[in-house]
Amino acid sequence: MTAVEIKIRLFVEADLAPGQAVVLSRDQAHYLFGVMRLGLGARIGLFNGRDGEFPGRVVEAGKRGGVLECEAQLRPLQMPPDLWVLFAPIKKARTDFIVEKATEMGVARIIPVQTDFTNSERIRQDRLQAHAVEAAEQCGGTFVPEVTPLAKLPRLLDDWPEGRKLMFCDEALSGEASAAPLAGLERGAPWAIVVGPEGGFSQAERDRLRALPFAHAVPLGPRILRADTAVVAAMTVWQQALGDWA
């Protein structure tokens, strides 16, 4: 059994261990047996964000439910770095994309934030969390980042956790040198990346961010990037300099 044979991957809540039976929800059964037409004996990949990945063999299949039995562990849990991504929700499709991309790139927590130029007053946290699950399913991940409720940026900064550094993507630096601000910093520390909304940060926000002792301003090249592009580019810069791309 190799990873290549397992095309379908499913996130489940249940504990996973060799021989463990996993009871499917109605939606999961519909997907596996109705949509994907799997039969008894078929194998998929199972992960729950805690125990790694296990092949699950179909031992019961019905219209409203089913049971998979775990075989030997295929891969251990692969934790992302202790990285948070803070972003200002934008148009729906791009917000979904940001959650998907942050999950693919490796993030522990995704925090939608309200900034001075954020239009969004509310988000669908359950939908964004489902996007994170789907991204992990599609991209071979065994961990699913937590998507938190919408938070106000000033309040987050007021209560900023001791020891966590903040990478702040500063459009005003556009054109200056890039990875230099992170050079020589220690790997393995807790970090966060904050990416502003389409209109950028307000001058007051920029002044505050720049004055924070734990914040590091990082430019992302000479062009203006959309917020979703900036999330992937910023995470690439960070993963290369301080994350697990080393």
Next chain:
Amino acid sequence: MTAVEIKIRLFVEADLAPGQAVVLSRDQAHYLFGVMRLGLGARIGLFNGRDGEFPGRVVEAGKRGGVLECEAQLRPLQMPPDLWVLFAPIKKARTDFIVEKATEMGVARIIPVQTDFTNSERIRQDRLQAHAVEAAEQCGGTFVPEVTPLAKLPRLLDDWPEGRKLMFCDEALSGEASAAPLAGLERGAPWAIVVGPEGGFSQAERDRLRALPFAHAVPLGPRILRADTAVVAAMTVWQQALGDWA
């Protein structure tokens, strides 16, 4: 007149110079005067991919046309590095995204390629080119990359231009060190980046790419990235190491 005052940017075919009159097409007039409700005297940003950006003042506005008059140049043409991006077209929305993201990140030419695992037999080149124009309009670009017709990867490699290097995103390297393969290479040389389709490259393609004297295999971290994510991540790695992010 600062860049901030100009919210609307329009790509036009006409030459641009101070005092130059720019005649609008019917669609452009509809957009500016019907949708955006601009009146006489309003200013937008104009660029044509050759002359930089000029403020254009509305001097005639009608339902079926209009005329803008260029003022003094706002910004010179900002050329991207001499970088091509080769990608295998995937689902429509993600293909559109790749063109948008490559344009934002700074690319001279975008080449859709057919690979062994590419499903797409055809693309809408005009639609993709329009996406590149729109990305440049939205992101403050003054250059629009050319989107070429769909090309077969083996034929492209057979006729590879002398002196152009190729960065090849190799999933098989996943987990190995990242920016190292580009370290110490000379900036300013012509390059291309090739990103495979969702299923990756075939073994035959990988063998061929790895054997090419002008190709450099670069890993993109320990996770599997979707093709659209990989394009942004790969361009970030390249722009930092060899492009204009320095």
